[in-house]
Amino acid sequence: MSQTSSPELLPAGAYPAAMEADVLLSDGTTAHLRPIRPEDAPSLIAFHARLSAQSIYRRFFSAHPRLSSSEVEHFTQVDYVDRLALVAEVGNRLVAVARYDRLGGRPEAEVAFVVSDDYQGRGLGSLLLEHLAAAGAERGIMSFTAQTLVDNAPMRDVFSSAGFAEQTHLDHDVVEVRLDITPTEESVAAAEQRDLRAAAASIARLLRPSAVAVVGAGREPGGIGHEIFANLLASGFTGVLYPVNHSAHGVAGVRSYSSVMDVPDPVDLAVISVPASDVPAVIDDCGRKGVTSVVVVSAGFAETGAEGATAEHGIAHLAHRLGMRLVGPNCLGVANLSPSIALNATFAPTLPPFGTVGLASQSGGIGIAIFEQAAVRGLGLSSFVSLGNKADVSGNDLLAYWKDDPSTQVILLYLESFGNPRRFIRLARAIGRRKPIVVVRGGRSPAGVRGAGSHTGALASPELVVEAALSQAGVIRADSLGEMLDLAEVLASQPIPNGRRVAIVGNAGGPGILTADACEAAGLEVPELGEHTQQLLREAVPAGAAVSNPVDLLASARAEDYEHALQVVLADPGVDSAIVVFAPPLVTRAEDVARAVARAAGQDGIDQPKPVLAAFLATPEAVAALSGGKRPIPCFAYPEASAIALGKIAGHGAWRGIPDDPLERPEDIDLSAARDLVAKVLADSPEGRWLDPMEGVELLEHYRIAVAKLTLVDGVDAACVAASDLGYPVALKAFSPGLVHKSDSGGVRLGLPDENRLREAWGQMAHDLGSSMTQGVIQAMAPPGVETIAGIIEDQVFGPLVLFGLGGTAVEILGDHRVHLAPLTTRDASAMIHDLAGFPLLNGYRGAPAVDLGALESTVVRLGWLADDLPQVAEADLNPVVATPGGALALDVKIRVAPLTSEHRRWVRRLA
Numbered sequence: 001m002s003q004t005s006s007p008e009l010l011p012a013g014a015y016p017a018a019m020e021a022d023v024l025l026s027d028g029t030t031a032h033l034r035p036i037r038p039e040d041a042p043s044l045i046a047f048h049a050r051l052s053a054q055s056i057y058r059r060f061f062s063a064h065p066r067l068s069s070s071e072v073e074h075f076t077q078v079d080y081v082d083r084l085a086l087v088a089e090v091g092n093r094l095v096a097v098a099r100y101d102r103l104g105g106r107p108e109a110e111v112a113f114v115v116s117d118d119y120q121g122r123g124l125g126s127l128l129l130e131h132l133a134a135a136g137a138e139r140g141i142m143s144f145t146a147q148t149l150v151d152n153a154p155m156r157d158v159f160s161s162a163g164f165a166e167q168t169h170l171d172h173d174v175v176e177v178r179l180d181i182t183p184t185e186e187s188v189a190a191a192e193q194r195d196l197r198a199a200a201a202s203i204a205r206l207l208r209p210s211a212v213a214v215v216g217a218g219r220e221p222g223g224i225g226h227e228i229f230a231n232l233l234a235s236g237f238t239g240v241l242y243p244v245n246h247s248a249h250g251v252a253g254v255r256s257y258s259s260v261m262d263v264p265d266p267v268d269l270a271v272i273s274v275p276a277s278d279v280p281a282v283i284d285d286c287g288r289k290g291v292t293s294v295v296v297v298s299a300g301f302a303e304t305g306a307e308g309a310t311a312e313h314g315i316a317h318l319a320h321r322l323g324m325r326l327v328g329p330n331c332l333g334v335a336n337l338s339p340s341i342a343l344n345a346t347f348a349p350t351l352p353p354f355g356t357v358g359l360a361s362q363s364g365g366i367g368i369a370i371f372e373q374a375a376v377r378g379l380g381l382s383s384f385v386s387l388g389n390k391a392d393v394s395g396n397d398l399l400a401y402w403k404d405d406p407s408t409q410v411i412l413l414y415l416e417s418f419g420n421p422r423r424f425i426r427l428a429r430a431i432g433r434r435k436p437i438v439v440v441r442g443g444r445s446p447a448g449v450r451g452a453g454s455h456t457g458a459l460a461s462p463e464l465v466v467e468a469a470l471s472q473a474g475v476i477r478a479d480s481l482g483e484m485l486d487l488a489e490v491l492a493s494q495p496i497p498n499g500r501r502v503a504i505v506g507n508a509g510g511p512g513i514l515t516a517d518a519c520e521a522a523g524l525e526v527p528e529l530g531e532h533t534q535q536l537l538r539e540a541v542p543a544g545a546a547v548s549n550p551v552d553l554l555a556s557a558r559a560e561d562y563e564h565a566l567q568v569v570l571a572d573p574g575v576d577s578a579i580v581v582f583a584p585p586l587v588t589r590a591e592d593v594a595r596a597v598a599r600a601a602g603q604d605g606i607d608q609p610k611p612v613l614a615a616f617l618a619t620p621e622a623v624a625a626l627s628g629g630k631r632p633i634p635c636f637a638y639p640e641a642s643a644i645a646l647g648k649i650a651g652h653g654a655w656r657g658i659p660d661d662p663l664e665r666p667e668d669i670d671l672s673a674a675r676d677l678v679a680k681v682l683a684d685s686p687e688g689r690w691l692d693p694m695e696g697v698e699l700l701e702h703y704r705i706a707v708a709k710l711t712l713v714d715g716v717d718a719a720c721v722a723a724s725d726l727g728y729p730v731a732l733k734a735f736s737p738g739l740v741h742k743s744d745s746g747g748v749r750l751g752l753p754d755e756n757r758l759r760e761a762w763g764q765m766a767h768d769l770g771s772s773m774t775q776g777v778i779q780a781m782a783p784p785g786v787e788t789i790a791g792i793i794e795d796q797v798f799g800p801l802v803l804f805g806l807g808g809t810a811v812e813i814l815g816d817h818r819v820h821l822a823p824l825t826t827r828d829a830s831a832m833i834h835d836l837a838g839f840p841l842l843n844g845y846r847g848a849p850a851v852d853l854g855a856l857e858s859t860v861v862r863l864g865w866l867a868d869d870l871p872q873v874a875e876a877d878l879n880p881v882v883a884t885p886g887g888a889l890a891l892d893v894k895i896r897v898a899p900l901t902s903e904h905r906r907w908v909r910r911l912a
Contacts, residue, residue, distance in 0.1 A: 014080065016080050019035050019131075020032070021034075022316075022320035023127050024198040025122040025127070026123030026198050028200075028201035028202030028325070029090075030090075030321075030325065031119075031124065031321075032317075033086055033088050033127065035078075035080055035085065038077050040087065041076050043093075043094040044076060044097070045067055047095070047097070047116065048066070048067050049065075049066075050117075051114065051117065055120075058114075075097075082139075084100055085099035086128055086131055086132055088127075090323050091288075091323070095115065095116040097113070098113045098114075098129065098131075098132050099132075100132055100136055100141070100144060103145070107141055108143045108145060109144055110145050110146065111129075111144045113155060113158070123198065126162065129162055131908055131910075137183075138900070142180065142181065143179060143180050143181060144178070144181055146176075146179075147176055147177075149173060150174070150175055151173075156175060159179060162187055163186035165180040165182075166178070166179055166180075185663070194909070195400075202293075203393070203398060203400065205268065205293050207343065207385075208341055209239055210266075211239050211240040211266060212268070213241075213260055213267045214241070214243050216273035216274040217243035217245055217252075219248045225273035226252070229252055231345070232343070232344060232345055234344070235342045235343065235344035235351065237344070239268075239343075240265065242254075242256075243255075243257070244257050245257075245258070246259065259285055261288065268291065268293065269292070270295070271294075272286075272295065272298060275298065275300070276311065279298055279315055280315055283296075283319055284318065284322070288322075291324060292324055293324060293326075294324055294325075294327070295327040295333055295334055296329035297330075297388075298328075298330070300329075301329045302330075302391070303330055312389060316391040316392045316912065319392065325393055325397075326391055327387070327393045330389050331388025332347065332361070333345045333347060333348075333386055334384065334385045336382075337355070337380070337381050337383065338382065338383070339354060346367075348368045350371050350375050352371055352380060353375070353380040353381075355380015355381055355382060355492060356492050357379060357380065357412060357488050358382050358383050358411045359381055359412045359413075360386075360387055360412070361385075361386055361414040362442070363386075363442070364386050364388065366481065374488075377485060378627060378632075379485065382407040383407070390912075391912065392911060392912060394912070396419060398411075403431050409491075410438070410488055410491045411437045414441075414442065415439060416441070418797060421469060421797050421798045421799075422821065424473075425469050425821060428475050432473065432474035433474070436491050436649075437476065438477075439470060440484045459815075459817055464819055465801065468801075468821075472821065472828070474656070477648075478648075483641075486634070486636065486644070487648060490611065490646065494611035494612065494649075495611055496652065496653040496656065497653050498576050499653070500650045501574060501576045501577075502524045502526055502576065502578065503529065503549055503551065503569035503570075503575045503579075504516055504549060504550035504581060505553065505566055505569060505578060505580050506550060507552070507557045507562075507582060507585065509552050511639055513550070515550065515579055515581050515615065515643060522643045522644050523650070523651060526549055529551075529569065530574050533547075533569060534547045537565055537568055540564045541553055549569075550581075551569065555585040556587060557588065558587075559593045562596045562597055563596035563599055564600075566597060567600045570601075570603075570612070575610065578611075579613045579642050579646065582622070594625030594626045594633075597614060597626060598627075598632075612631075613633070613636065615637070615639040616635055617637070623635045658827070659827075661825035661827040661828070662825070665823075665865055666865070668704050669704065669869075671702075674702040678873070687899070688898035688899055690895070693710055694711075696893040699895060705866075705878075706855075707890045708891050709779065711777070711778045713775060713777070714775055715776075716776075719762055726778060727780070728752065729753045730758065730780060731748070731749065731778070731780075731781055731891075732749045732765065732776055732777070733747060733748050733777040733779065734748075734769055734772070734777075735774065735776060735777050736772050736775070737774075746768050747772075762776065779891070785851060785889075786884075787879075787880035787883075788880060788882075788888075789807030789808075790803065790807075790863055790881050790890075791876050791879070792866065798821060800821070800873075801867070802819065802821075803818070804832050804833065805818060806838045807879045808880045816837050816838045822863075822864040822867035822868045823861075824864040826858075828861075829860035829864075832860060833853060833856055842883060851884055851885060852884065855887040856883055863878075872897045873896070875894075875896050878892070
């Protein structure tokens, strides 16, 4: 689900084309929403004629078999501001209408909905309500009212489940409903859950087809279409296959058809491998045939340039208009390896076995490489989707499907871009607590901030934003494809460790020491084993063996020594996981040791199994033996790789162990006053502007964020009066809407002790800055403390972010800051603060008193809510925020507001 342009407020009668949207229905099919047009009159009449008597009665409260000409004119001719109607189309058929009519110029409108009988129960009412509410809110409407019959349970359910604040009143057999259409946490969450279910349903249609057609299946081996069809035959697909070739009678011994329309039976999935110029016609045929999913492996679209991108947008939109999801174009295909489906609709030469790992790759070539390596490693996949150019289906859709797919327990993603990153983060955060997600990211994120006039915006590098987002979502980030497969092997076969304490068991000192060093570098601990454990080891291992950790069994160790030692260390309550290292000696066979390790790792009677990894040096023959026990043991060629994998998985386990802290808005925030302030500024300055210092302080006061007392003055005499009121010493700061970095330009004087020094400083500053200084700020001096920076960034990809770090004039040099998606919990804010390299400066460094960390956490949390509540705040820079034992006080505040754009309608569901 991603965003397109938001509707501009156009003159009455101007058609807002940007309000058009492709949407996903609850059953996984698609439709197109758009504002109604006068030329829709015939379609509206035909739509009404198809409605059942019950649907008509529920809409008009009476029998109303035909629309009058005046009604048709009224319904189709709207001004798109005070009167607006949205229609839903599938193909060229109108299937639903929703409208609002403003009541008497008030911020209130009456709404009405009607959905074609054959499309009722597919979530269209909820979708239309969301889009109508977003459009109304942008036009100053704050509430919707509706009247519905008591027996119209579907419509009443649409209203009650929307998550908006609702009031109802029963008058005989009519229920009057009033909805406050301001988005709430409940309304956003309700929309997200509906979107999640719809996305999962659409991917289920894609990966569980009963009939597949390959369009462009050639007769000769070597062509992509032929190879896809051959792979489908070879995989033993449990459904029906149809090759489509306009000039062949048969493909691979199977009768072919000249077009999809000629196939005699229904088709669920069409795989398209024809020249790019022919793809639109094939998609049109598929839509008319009733196909529900198309996979376009054909290249020649956005990867070729602007013209190809336009063509790509066109085929995605066409598929949506015809009710279909689209994978690709320029992709490898899709596969569902479950024996009950056995779908291999790819042209990959190698297919891994069936297993528990779901894989999505934005690159077809990387998908082929992963297939080959997974097959070599014996790593099984549950399903695979090559995303290609991601014109429609994205990684978010697959996460929605894999979330509850019983065959998938581990998720691997190779991504080059994020379609809707905030949705990805929310999904990953929820799914990752049950199913680990491993991501390899290729290329650089296109992230950037909406303006970067403040310190805060300049500090948020794209890589910092991506790293922070993935980290807070609990995603395991792999640095290479090999590392991703290493992680997948461990996650698919081993439990998540409960901690970072590792026992190392080997037969050589050098490899054991290297493994211990690698573990420490990976964030793991190699603690000394308990005395009881060491005593048990001494009783059963060769004399002279080291038993503290690493455990060195010596080169003479037998297979049974490994088995016993591993059983003993796994029983130690001070051990969370184990790595077994084997260097081939002359006296012991690697296969025997491997089988012994497998037996020990799979022993019965363990309440909480612990992960076991192995590094068998130069002995590839041991891999099969390690896989032969009750629990396969992942085997690495070198111990460093095992340590890296275990370290990242242990970090994921630590993230899982953190309770999911609920978001709680501080009760003393005055949201209404804050919204009024921003609305007033934008009414006076529609293009947006920097707030003056007093406006900035007022906005922060509505969020109870402490700012040092200040006064904005127009001249030196007023400055002296303000300073006298505040009490000397004071600070003098220059102010001008375009003056952002005051310290760099000489616009700050601190600790002015009296009026003479203030007048002298004012004169010098006015001389140095000239027209850059239009006003001045007189501010009380703050108590000494640690200078920090806090702020808000509007990232073009990830949305509103909060930044916190060590601040002051050297903030760029220090480079010690963290970012987090807004809003934040108190635990999130605490983690940001504690994660700073300079955290000791805040916590009593070298005998200095510790600052009030709770006050800093509160500042960060409140900024997060400000960012989430007020998307018009494009950036905010509080630098410095002085932290002291008594609290946290912002000394300099810069806030810029800007009009809303399409990025701010994230809660409205729409396809790319």
